[in-house]
Amino acid sequence: MLEVRDLVAGYGLTRVLEGVSLQVGAGEIVAVLGSNGAGKTTLNMAVSGLVRPRAGEVRFEGANITGRSPAEIMGLGLIQVPEGRKIFPNLTVRENLELGSYRRAKANRARNLERVFLTFPRLKERVAQAAGTLSGGEQQMLAIGRGMMAEPKLLILDEPSLGLSPLLVEEMFGLIRRLHSEGLAIMLVEQNVAQSLDIADRAYVLENGGFALSGPAAQVREDPELKRAYLGL
Structure with a gap:
């Protein structure tokens, strides 16, 4: 449904994303993981038309939506739930x-x-x-x-567990799982690595404006570098 190719984006003189590429297929949960400042929200904003990419391409259901307005992109069914509600x-x-x-x-x-x-x-x-x-x-x-x-075709959730108590975090991830079971494609952008990998089909780990790691969620979970950097193992 969503394909991002060699995306470069930033603000003013600052480049935040350095040629990132990802895909989200129909009915998938794809997790984009990373710490604060890694570029997750910039990626969301570039996909949603809120930041104009400096290079690269964003395609949704086969159509090139690079540079289209947020209203046009939203009208196609690519809906973002922003960080901070x-x-x-x-x-x-x-x-x-x-x-x-x-x-x-x-x-x-x-x-x-x-x-x-x-x-x-x-x-x-x-x-x-x-x-x-x-x-x-x-x-x-x-x-x-x-x-x-x-009526989203693809729902982008930007840090949905941010600021919630542990009990509510569990409830929120249960809800995401339920929405996915109804056939909704979800791009889950989170700092909560362990729980995101539990429900995702595939995952990308964003560091310093690029993807340091990507693959099936189970494979990413077992990566030694991810365990050291994010899970403290």
Whole structure:
């Protein structure tokens, strides 16, 4: 579904990504792992049209989307749930969710709203509540639910476990597994290496703007360098 070829991107005079290439196939969970500052969010933003690549190519379902606007890319079904949730705190839960279908799937808004409430019963209980008053875990559910309202073909999750308690992290990874079981392709961008590798089909490890390691998740998990650098083994 998604193919990134030799992507170079950055900000101003700073180059962050140095020719990275990756693929996400239909129905896969692909994990992009790395520490803070490795370039994970820059990769997401370049794929989503928020940062214009300096070189390379991004293709989605066979079409070249390099340089297209974020609205165009989102309209194709490539949906990003950004790091830090980026909900609208002064709007209600319902209003936040409805904004997820502003550009795409507006005609199916009522049906998709019910689907989100089935997935996240807690959001239905808080439908009229201001989003800023939700707990961190509930805000993350809201951000993912807003992404689901656009009927994604590929969902990019940027650090969905960030700032959550260990119990909520377990719940969040269980949710990602459930979304995947329904056939949704997911690109999971995370610092949480161990749990991401448990649910991913394939993985890429980003270091200093390039992929230091990639392959099937089980193979990446057993790599001695990854165990030393990320798992403390």
